[in-house]
Amino acid sequence: MDKIIIDGNRPLKGKVKISGAKNAALPILAATLLTHGKMELHNIPQLADIKTMVALLKGMGLKISSWANKMKVQSNGYAGTTAPYELVKTMRASILVLGPLLAMRGKAKVSLPGGCAIGARPIDLHLKGLEAMGAKIKVEHGYVEAEARKLKGAKIYFDQVSVTGTENLLMAATQAHGTTLLENAAREPEIIDLANMLVACGAKISGAGTSLIQIEGPTPLTGCKWSVMPDRIEAGTFMIAACLPKSQIMVQGIHPEDLEALIVKLEECGAKIEISSEGIQVKAPKKIKSRDINTAPFPGFATDLQAQFMALMTVAEGSSLIRENIFENRFMHVGELVRMGADIKVEGNSAIVRGLKQLSGAPIMATDLRASACLVIAGLAAEGITEISRVYHIDRGYEKIEKKFRKLGAKIKRVKVKY
Ligand code: EPZ
DSSP states (O other): OOOEEEEEEOEEEEEEEEBBBHHHHHHHHHHHEEEEEEEEESSOEEEEHHHHHHHHOOOOOOEEEEEETEEEEEEOOOOOOEEOOOHHHHHHGGGGGGHHHHHSSEEEEEEEEOOBTTTOOOOOHHHHHHHHOOOOOEEETEEEEEEEEEBBBOOEEEOOOOOOHHHHHHHHTTTSEEEEEEETTTHHHHHHHHHHHHHHHHOEEEBBBBSEEEEEEOHHHHHHEEEOOOHHHHHHHHHHHHTTOOOOEEEEEEOOGGGHHHHHHHHHHHEEEEEEEEEEEOOOOSSSOOOOEOOOOOBBBGGGHHHHHHHHHSSSBBBEEEESSSTTOOOHHHHHHHHHOEEEEETTTTEEOOOOOOBBBEEEEEEEEHHHHHHHHHHHHHHHEEEEEEHHHHTTTTTTTHHHHHTTEEEEEEEOOOO
C-alpha cells in the first residue's frame, strides 16, 4: 500500500489539465453493451475503477483494447450475463451493467454492490424502475437476478434523485418497447454526456440534464466515436486547493457550467475567479472567509466536493456549517482533519468547522475516495510533514494527482510501503 507524503504550507501556482470524468466514463463504458459495431472512446481517465469496469465488460464478451486515454470496444460474440462479487465488491458502479445486460440479453445476474464507507448505498430505485419496465427481479445469495423477455416503456418516478439509478434506467429504456419517462431524474452533467453518446449511436432521448427525460425504444444502437467530458470533481478539487494562501491555478479544459455552485461559493470565500476559453483561473484571497454549504443533487453543491471544501474551511476566517444531505456517513475525513489540529464538531449530518490560522502536518489515513482528496488539500495547507496512508482510495478517482500537484509547486511524493 502506497503513502503520499506532503511537506505543506507552500503556494500552488500554474496550470493543471483536467482528466476525463470517471463518473461519465463508467456509465459510457457500461453503455457499450448496448451497441453493435465498433466503439471508439477518448479522454478515458486511467483509474482503478476504469480497470474494474473493463474487467467486468471483458467477462461479458466485449473485446477492449486501450492505449493511453483511448479505448476501442466491440463485441466478441460471447454473451455472458454475470457481474461477479469479486469485481463488484471493489466498485459499486458495477451496478451500471444491470440495465444494459437486461435490455440486450434478456437476463442479468449482478452481485449486490453492498455499502461502502460513506453509506448503505441501496439500489432499490434501480430495481423498482426495471420492474416497472416488465423485468422479473429476485435478490438472493447476494446477487440481483433479473429477467425480461421484452422490456416495455414505462413512466418512472424517482422518490429520491439517483445518478446511477437514472443512468441504469436511461440505458435500459433505449431498448424498451415504447416510450419511457424518467421523472425526478438526476440532472448531473455526466448524465448529459451519457445521453449524448447514446444519441450519437442512434438512441432517441430528450430532456437529459432536466428532471424529465423521455426515451423512445427499441432503437438498434451502432458504435460511435466519443470523447468523455472533463472531470468536474477533479477540477473542483484543484479549484479549492487554489484558494490556499498565495496560490493561483488555471484549471484547464473544464466547462464552467458544470461547477456553478462551487464557483459562487469560492467567490463568497473571497477567491478571484476568471473564466476564459482556456478554463477557470482561481486566485486565492488574502484571507479565506468561512462560508456554509448544503450538499444537494446537481445543480446544487456537489456532495463529492464536500470533504475538499471542509479542508479549506479548517483554515478559513470564522465558522462554517457544512450539511451533508446526500449520504449518511460522509464525514469520515473529520477525525483525520482533527488529528491535524482542525476544530470540527459533528452533529448528525452537520459539521461545524471553526477556522484556524494553521493546520499541523501529521500521519493520517484515507478512508474513501473524496476524503483522500480532502486530506491532500489539508496536507498542502499544513505546516510540516503529512503522511497519508491507504492512498489506493485516491487512485480510484484521481489520475496522477501527486504529479499534477508537484507541477504546481507542491512538495508531494508517493512512496511504496512494503507491509
Ligand atoms: C453517484 O453515486 C456517484 N457515483 C457518486 O460519486 C456521487 O457521490 C453520487 O452519485 C451523488 O452525486 C457515480 O456516478 C459512479 P445516488 P450513486 O444514487 O449513483 C440514495 C465518487 O466519489 N439511493 O445519486 O450511487 C442513496 O443512498 C462517487 O465519485 C437510494 O436510496 O448515488 C443516496 O443517499 C461517490 N436508492 C442518494 O440516493 C437507490 O436505489 C443519492 O445516491 C439509489 C440511491
